[in-house]
Amino acid sequence: MLRQGGQRSMTGHEAASEELRPIADIDRLVHEPARLMILASLYVVESADFVFLLRQTGLTWGNLSSHMTKLEAAGYIEVEKEFVERKPHTMLKLTSKGRVAFREYRRSMEQVFEGLPD
Amino acid sequence: MSGKVDLRKIERKAYLAYFEDGLWDMVIGLFILCFGIDMATGSPSSSFVLPCVMAIGWAVKRWITYPRIGYVRFAPARQLRIRKSMGVLVLLLFLTALSGLVPLFALSGRGGLPTGLVSWVKEHTLLLFGGVWAIMVAALALLFGVKRFYAYAAIVMGSFVGGYLFEVEPYWYFLVPGGVIVLLGLVMLIRFLTMYPIPSPEMPSDAPAGGAAFDDRP
Numbered sequence: 149m150l151r152q153g154g155q156r157s158m159t160g161h162e163a164a165s166e167e168l169r170p171i172a173d174i175d176r177l178v179h180e181p182a183r184l185m186i187l188a189s190l191y192v193v194e195s196a197d198f199v200f201l202l203r204q205t206g207l208t209w210g211n212l213s214s215h216m217t218k219l220e221a222a223g224y225i226e227v228e229k230e231f232v233e234r235k236p237h238t239m240l241k242l243t244s245k246g247r248v249a250f251r252e253y254r255r256s257m258e259q260v261f262e263g264l265p266d
Numbered sequence: 267m268s269g270k271v272d273l274r275k276i277e278r279k280a281y282l283a284y285f286e287d288g289l290w291d292m293v294i295g296l297f298i299l300c301f302g303i304d305m306a307t308g309s310p311s312s313s314f315v316l317p318c319v320m321a322i323g324w325a326v327k328r329w330i331t332y333p334r335i336g337y338v339r340f341a342p343a344r345q346l347r348i349r350k351s352m353g354v355l356v357l358l359l360f361l362t363a364l365s366g367l368v369p370l371f372a373l374s375g376r377g378g379l380p381t382g383l384v385s386w387v388k389e390h391t392l393l394l395f396g397g398v399w400a401i402m403v404a405a406l407a408l409l410f411g412v413k414r415f416y417a418y419a420a421i422v423m424g425s426f427v428g429g430y431l432f433e434v435e436p437y438w439y440f441l442v443p444g445g446v447i448v449l450l451g452l453v454m455l456i457r458f459l460t461m462y463p464i465p466s467p468e469m470p471s472d473a474p475a476g477g478a479a480f481d482d483r484p
Contacts, residue, residue, distance in 0.1 A: 188276060189276060189280070191273060192274075192277035192280070192341065193340055193341055193344075194339040194340060194341050194342070194345075195338070195339045196280075196336060196337070197336045197337045197338070198336070199334070199336030199465055200280070200335065200336025200337060201336070202336065202465050203335050203462070203465075204276075209465065209466070209467040210467065239337075
């Protein structure tokens with residue numbers, strides 16, 4: 149199965165041995181450290197605004213913005229306009245698809261390194 | 267990669283970020299300080315000052331804290347805990363006020379309390395009162411999960427014990443810890459303002475994670 153954001157050729161992916169298949173199956177969109185930080189931050193809360201994510205992740209404005217666009221395009225996060233203290237505010241939320249992707253990524257990574265000798 | 271990624275720790279850190287501005291510290295300190303001022307002046311200034319402090323605190327949170335660290339809506343479990351904490355806080359305030367009446371009741375000689383207990387209360391009224399205040403502050407630490415509030419509880423108790431031993435005017439029992447806690451809160455606020463300027467698209471990231479260094483390949 150070729151995951152979201154993956155650019156690996158089907159031939160290379162199919163050629164991977166059964167033992168290495170979990171690595172090939174890892175969602176590359178989630179695997180990128182900056183996006184992983186964004187997803188982890190949003191996973192533990194209901195929603196957060198841009199500034200909060202900026203502080204939590206330590207990314208630059210432009211970098212965070214670009215990663216958010218990619219995650220939104222993949223349907224992993226959604227932008228919600230809501231009222232905070234009676235003022236309109238843009239909040240970012242992990243979609244159920246994003247939540248599943250993050251959970252699956254965690255499981256995959258655990259499986260990949262399970263029983264690995266030191 | 268160094269260390270284990272603990273999602274609960276991430277959530278807790280996000281929650282505790284809202285206590286970094288020192289506002290709660292100042293509110294606690296001012297609450298105690300006002301009580302001391304009331305005792306020293308003999309006029310109930312706190313009834314006027316405290317609502318003002320609460321209003322200023324709310325404004326600071328909205329205009330200073332949120333633009334700097336952002337706004338987060340916590341998961342339902344955390345939200346429920348916050349609501350419960352606020353409920354317990356109101357109950358604690360009520361019990362603290364009520365506990366002030368117990369020594370008065372005992373001292374009045376009514377209520378059929380044993381003479382030994384009445385004389386003990388008479389002798390240690392302020393110490394008893396200090397204990398109640400210290401428990402109140404420690405309860406705040408427990409409710410909000412902010413460890414430095416335990417230190418404030420110790421400061422309050424220490425001040426009452428010290429004041430009792432050195433026989434100083436009772437209002438100092440409140441003025442000293444209240445003043446110290448307000449000052450600490452002020453230091454925290456200044457540090458918060460320095461550490462967290464309002465972010466803008468032009469501002470480079472100063473956090474150790476260094477987002478710009480990340481490989482942006484898909």
